[in-house]
Amino acid sequence: MIQNSGELKVLVMEDNPGDFILIEDYLSEEHAALELQRAENFKMAKEMLQASKNFDTVLLDLSLPDIKNTETLVKEILALANGAPVVVLTGYTNKDYGMKTLSWGVSDYLLKDEINASNLSKSIHYSIERKKVQRQLYASEEKYRTLFDSSPLPKWVLDRHTLEFLDVNQAAINLYGYSREEFMKMTVRDLWVDDEDEIEQTVEDNFHDFSSIRVKHYTKSRNLLFIDVQSNPIIFGGREARVTLAHNITEKLKAEKKLRHSQQRFKALVQDGSDVISILDENFHYTYISPSAKNILGINPDKLIGSNAFEFIHSEDHPYIEDKIKFLGNKVKSFQLPSYRYKNGEGEWRWLETIISDLRDDPAVNGLVATSRDITSFKLQEKELRESLERYDIVAKATSDLITDYNIENDTFQFSNAIHDIFGYSPDELGTSREWWRERLHPEDSKRVTEATKEIYNNHKKLLNIEYRFKCANGNYKYILDRSYVISDAEGKPSRIIGSVQDITERRKYINAIERSNERLREIAWTQSHVVRAPLARIMGLIDLLKNERNNLDNIEEIIDNILNSSEELDKIIRKITNKTEEDF
């Protein structure tokens, strides 16, 4: 027997008073706490159902005075019943008709002729229980629905045959940018980027099964997504469908790619870089050395592990390094070692420059990190440069010549100290421009020097060797011999002019004196050939006449007088020359 647990509240829709009393009797037999209400027609029932929502069951007689259409009646009451089970009581013996009302949603139907206390009560209780289960089922469906709709992972349901979208959740809408309406007009093929054949094949192969595939999808705005798809076959609204979970892994792939690049970069830096990176323990034994040691030092990194770094360092350089590393452990965390010599794999000394970082506190390193670079070629260049500069300095000091260094691009001169010794210019009187130099050229020489300088720029002349006069600080001019050499840059364009300027004033004066005396000597020679020889030629001619033409001469006395006069004239001239020579020198 059914336990009378709690009060049973029943609405009985019955126009026949006899039938109602019968029902009341039956129910009272089974239920102590019974609240029975009667509606004699549809209108009454409607009012009562709207007024009170907590009927446990509605008993419905299909033949009511104010409504003829049974289907309308049943559906109206079901809608008003507020979830309470509706049990139909009918006089018809047609079972098919009763089945029909079941399909409309009523919980049970009973033939009035067959009703007794026990089966009425049983029907009511079964109906209540069935409704309860139905409600639970419905609630559970609601839960699943919510799970689908509000899942943060994009999900959709596809028709298994056509791949049309049947449902899609908010996350999918957010991810792809299509509205729900747009989705409902699409198939999943519209998302695919490529590999269509492969996806179709997977879909086909797993028609009745779980499937998982990685695909590329486009969003509505054509952004490329990488999606891991998991799909299960389901029945959805009576159709064969698939529910699909789309896991967006685009960011993850990007991050993986970044990580891979970063690892490759690190590898490239450590293995192929120009630095050797090593980790040393407190006693300077190698615990790690980068693979680049092979390229740079010709040493196999594995063989170095465990050995002491000082074994490879030139003994003369030990003190400098020890001097530096004794500060280790103080607050200094990173410092540079003075450059030192290191024996490479071939036994040659290479110059290294090293930065030490104390990372003994870092558990990942637990040692001193030494970053070393081979600076041998730099060292050699430095040495050559220093020697060359020293040579230049010595030459500039040793020579009394002025050494000039003119930078063409910057238009700046540099002068050695001789600029003061030769021309008397003090540092504050010195200019550095080409114009300053040009202004001090002797006006008579200026054009010639300018022309010669043009040769450097126009005809790529390398050497200039020219004498001219240059103004001193006191306004006097000095004769100088300027020997300049042009240095060209990589493109062959003149970039610098190095000059050696020699004071040749003394020499020039001496040469001028010699030139003057030469001039005088030429005069003397001319005088001799013309002035001296004139009376001499006369004497010779007259004597020749006397000797060879004596027979044809009328006045011999006169000829002899002429010889005498000419001899005296010659004597005078010779005395004059002697006097002139003496006064000149």
Place this chain on the structure above:
Amino acid sequence: MLEVIIVDDDQIVVFIQKKMISNHEIASNPVCFNKADDALNYLNEQQQPRNKKDFLIFLDINMPNMNGWDFLDCLENNEQKSSYHVVMVTSSINKEDKEEAKKYSMVRLFIEKPIRSSDCEKVKEISEISHFFERV
């Protein structure tokens, strides 16, 4: 016909040359000038188209005012240039004067003073005028 002219500022030299020229039968009575411009004027007077004459000129270089070179420069432009045969006679033993003389086409000979017998023989052998001295 060949007319001989002596141009020299030194009387004694003129005297010596005159003697030598006549004694060596180059000319019996040469015309003498102490100044070059006088000689130039004389030549211009003598030179007439009808009166076709050759002149043998003994020319000194160093003379006051117009010297030998100036004299030559004046003759150089003369139309009758080919009829002037110049013998430079100078006391200079300077090479430069000898080189300078070569520039003038009229200069046939260069003689250093004093003029000697051998020089007179060379004058007679100058190809342009040698036909005047051929013995009949």
